Amino acid sequence: MITMTTVSVEPAADVRRHPAAPGAEVSIRPAERGDAPAIDRLVAANVGPGLLLPRSSADILRHVSRFLVATRGGEVIGCGELAPLSKTMSEVRSLVVVAAERGGGIGSRLLAAVVAGGRRQGASRVCAFTHIPRAFVAQGFSIVPHTWLPEKIMTDCQACEWFRRCAQYAVVIELGGSRGRGPRRGSP
Ligand SMILES: CC(C)(COP(=O)(O)OP(=O)(O)OC[C@H]1O[C@@H](n2cnc3c(N)ncnc32)[C@H](O)[C@@H]1OP(=O)(O)O)[C@@H](O)C(=O)NCCC(=O)NCCS
Numbered sequence: 001m002i003t004m005t006t007v008s009v010e011p012a013a014d015v016r017r018h019p020a021a022p023g024a025e026v027s028i029r030p031a032e033r034g035d036a037p038a039i040d041r042l043v044a045a046n047v048g049p050g051l052l053l054p055r056s057s058a059d060i061l062r063h064v065s066r067f068l069v070a071t072r073g074g075e076v077i078g079c080g081e082l083a084p085l086s087k088t089m090s091e092v093r094s095l096v097v098v099a100a101e102r103g104g105g106i107g108s109r110l111l112a113a114v115v116a117g118g119r120r121q122g123a124s125r126v127c128a129f130t131h132i133p134r135a136f137v138a139q140g141f142s143i144v145p146h147t148w149l150p151e152k153i154m155t156d157c158q159a160c161e162w163f164r165r166c167a168q169y170a171v172v173i174e175l176g177g178s179r180g181r182g183p184r185r186g187s188p
Contacts, residue, residue, distance in 0.1 A: 024073035026106055028113050031067035031079065036060050038076035039067060042096045051131055052094060053160075060094075068113050070097065070106050077101045080114045085151040088124040088179060092136075095128070111139050115173060122179030125172055127152060133169040141171035148172065 031039065040060050046052040060067075063081060070078035078097035085091050092114050097107045118126040127149050128136055137143065146153065149170050157163050 026070055026072050026077070026109070028068055028070050028109055031064050031069045033061065033064055035067070035069050035076055035079075036064045039064065039069065039079045039094070042076070042079055042098060043094050045099075046096050052096060053156075055094060067094075068110060068117070070110050072101070078106050078110050080110045082114045082117050082121075082126070084123075085127070085155055088177075089149075089151050090118045090121070090123040090126050091152060092126060092128040095130075095135075107135055108138065111135065115139060115175075119175050119177060122177035123175055124177045124179065125174055127170065127172040129166070129168040129170055131168055133171050136171040136173075139173070141173045143169050144172050146170045 036057070040055070040057050043052055043055050043060065047054045063083065066083055067079050067081045069076045078101065080095040081093040083091050083093050092111065095107065095111060095114070097110070115126055126141075128141070129146075129152065130136060133141070133143050146157070146166070149172065152170070157166070160166070162168075
């Protein structure tokens, strides 16, 4: 004899859409000091799976003014930082969208806003190291050899446990800014 059982299935947490405030618009704005704990949680949740480099709470708080956050209904659901690596090069760091909100274009909006910030600051180039180059290539970044980014290698890579066996892609976008460039020869 076959017995029928009714099973109610809850959607998995990481596929539930917009749990914070259904229907609320997503906004992107500069981060404030009060956003630091939420940024900390977002980053920490992606360190274990190996997607992001660890950041201390103190480091995030110290650099919180470099971050943009995506919010829905007042809740921080994504973030990204633009960190200067040299006079001419900046880096996208800690770009992350909460798992339940991925795949809806929020990461692209955040990345575009971070790059726009680099353009406003006059950066010549913006780079990133990532396991997901597609999100960057879609915004005009190119995949390049790690050795094309000596600023990053000297600043972070040499001290990293994954140095010389890193599986991340280096990506870079040329912005043509003039920050850090000296006056051209012959210019008045
Ligand atoms: C990377 C991340 C921020 C993208 O956010 P998102 O809101 O899902 O991104 P979008 O919906 O705007 O998609 C952007 C593009 O990336 C692609 N993409 C996103 N996640 C991907 C994944 N895991 N694998 C492959 N491609 C992916 C999308 O397909 C899309 O490309 P398309 O427009 O050509 O289809 C998000 O997946 C995330 O938080 N990942 C964990 C942290 C991380 O890896 N950060 C990057 C390191 S700097």
